[in-house]
Amino acid sequence: MDLEHLRRIGLMGATSGHKERFLPEASIQPAMLRRAGNLLKLVAGGQTGVDQAALAAATEVGLATGGWCPFDCSDETGPIVEKAAEWNLAPVTENMWELYGTCFRHLPLQVDGQCKWARRTLLNALHSSGTVTILPEGVVDGTHLGLAVSKALGRPYLTLDLENIDADTNVCVQWIRENSIEVLNVNGPRESSSPGIAARCIPFFKKCFSVAMVEDGQVAASDIVITECWERPRFRCEEKPSSGFSPLFLSEPTLRTAAVNAGDYRLYLGGGSINRSFGDLLKEQQGLVFGKVCEHYAKLHSVLLAASRAARGGVVAARDVPEAEKLLEPLHLSASVGQSGDALVDDTIESASGAVFLDVFLEARRPLAPGNAAMLYVVGPKGDKCRGPRGPGAGPLLPRGDFLASVERLGKRALELVGAYNRAGDGARIEEVRWCLVSGGVYCHGDVSKLEVASATLRGMLSAKGARSLTVTFAYDDDVFRQACELC
Numbered sequence: 001m002d003l004e005h006l007r008r009i010g011l012m013g014a015t016s017g018h019k020e021r022f023l024p025e026a027s028i029q030p031a032m033l034r035r036a037g038n039l040l041k042l043v044a045g046g047q048t049g050v051d052q053a054a055l056a057a058a059t060e061v062g063l064a065t066g067g068w069c070p071f072d073c074s075d076e077t078g079p080i081v082e083k084a085a086e087w088n089l090a091p092v093t094e095n096m097w098e099l100y101g102t103c104f105r106h107l108p109l110q111v112d113g114q115c116k117w118a119r120r121t122l123l124n125a126l127h128s129s130g131t132v133t134i135l136p137e138g139v140v141d142g143t144h145l146g147l148a149v150s151k152a153l154g155r156p157y158l159t160l161d162l163e164n165i166d167a168d169t170n171v172c173v174q175w176i177r178e179n180s181i182e183v184l185n186v187n188g189p190r191e192s193s194s195p196g197i198a199a200r201c202i203p204f205f206k207k208c209f210s211v212a213m214v215e216d217g218q219v220a221a222s223d224i225v226i227t228e229c230w231e232r233p234r235f236r237c238e239e240k241p242s243s244g245f246s247p248l249f250l251s252e253p254t255l256r257t258a259a260v261n262a263g264d265y266r267l268y269l270g271g272g273s274i275n276r277s278f279g280d281l282l283k284e285q286q287g288l289v290f291g292k293v294c295e296h297y298a299k300l301h302s303v304l305l306a307a308s309r310a311a312r313g314g315v316v317a318a319r320d321v322p323e324a325e326k327l328l329e330p331l332h333l334s335a336s337v338g339q340s341g342d343a344l345v346d347d348t349i350e351s352a353s354g355a356v357f358l359d360v361f362l363e364a365r366r367p368l369a370p371g372n373a374a375m376l377y378v379v380g381p382k383g384d385k386c387r388g389p390r391g392p393g394a395g396p397l398l399p400r401g402d403f404l405a406s407v408e409r410l411g412k413r414a415l416e417l418v419g420a421y422n423r424a425g426d427g428a429r430i431e432e433v434r435w436c437l438v439s440g441g442v443y444c445h446g447d448v449s450k451l452e453v454a455s456a457t458l459r460g461m462l463s464a465k466g467a468r469s470l471t472v473t474f475a476y477d478d479d480v481f482r483q484a485c486e487l488c
Helices: 003-009 050-061 081-086 094-104 116-126 143-153 165-178 197-212 273-286 295-310 400-424 450-462 480-487
Strands: 020-023 041-043 064-069 089-091 130-134 157-160 183-187 234-238 257-262 333-339 356-361 372-378 432-435 471-474
Touching: 041 050, 050 064, 050 081, 050 183, 050 197, 064 116, 081 089, 094 116, 116 143, 116 183, 130 143, 130 165, 143 157, 143 183, 157 165, 165 197, 234 480, 257 273, 295 333, 295 356, 333 400, 356 400, 372 400, 400 432, 400 450, 450 480
Parallel strands: 041 064, 041 183, 064 089, 130 157, 130 183, 234 471, 257 372, 257 432, 432 471
Antiparallel strands: 020 234, 333 356, 356 372
């Protein structure tokens, strides 16, 4: 497995080459646009000292966290299972090392491949866009390995000694921007090797991350005052693709992604339009076998929908519903959670309109790349005067005002579902939602524009609770999402 192969299948944390434009956060002035290359995620190994300082600082300012830790989820003082879960750290199991360890055999490194600390250091450098190393004078621990592997991989790297925190902050932010670092690996000494290093690093990282998360030229490090976390999702918009439509998933994602599938009122996978594209992709990538539609997915979603209705519209997990749990394995899923939608007259299945389901793939069955973690199946509303199917079984037709209100609720409900799954901690956290213009095509009300649908979606997402640290990437559709953000 060579480096070029890793780039192709998306294990190296490189940017995809698919151009994106970042859109305003609620806590930033509306005219400010986030751009590709702004910092999106922090990875570190969970050791005391620099690692934990960086992870704590990222969590405090709302930057997504992750990375690899030793197989036993430990630091130099012992187990850190709860911290590892909070920071979304994954243990380097023997299976993971067997998969990724071959990437380092040809590199000019002298390293003990059986050492649990070395393994996590190597994988964090591999799965990032670049590495910042904090290296005070006289440190003799494993920090030097992190620096050496970054150089050997040919990744951008920066070494700082933190003698002048303000100056080093400006240097670090400039380096992140100049090298388009989206996934940053932090490397440095443990606390016992450099006593007091964590306390010195935390204010540095908080200021650095806060500046690197916003657009260049809008704020300087000296202007940053840390007062609260980023409480709302970040938004970005893809540029118009050179041909065809925006992809369902990227081949080289930089964030762990759930892609939206605009599903059907009968809750199946397959059929037509984007739902068919998802079905074809999972047939190809996972070996699912079904005809025009996948009834197993319809059954799973129907059971979760009924359980959610029984729970008064609450979020339910397949693991808690035996009839749903037995469908996970044949669908190559590690988890599935769902929430019922709006209670509408003439709905094909009660509360199917506006329902949302997060179907999380088994790690070994993720399509195209390991970062493509889930399908976010949503059932958008259908407006009166639409061009879509009508009649029995085709779902209710909503008047203009009710249609837009339902679109808004769908955006809110979808992000809150992802947030609920992340908080439950039953699997790897979802960091990004790829969102297409749901209910903006043949389901769109005849007197409603695409821009109005995009604006309603955005309003709903901005009102979502518990969606902190999520990035929402809008697929290109006549550039309406960018216009909607400028109007909000």
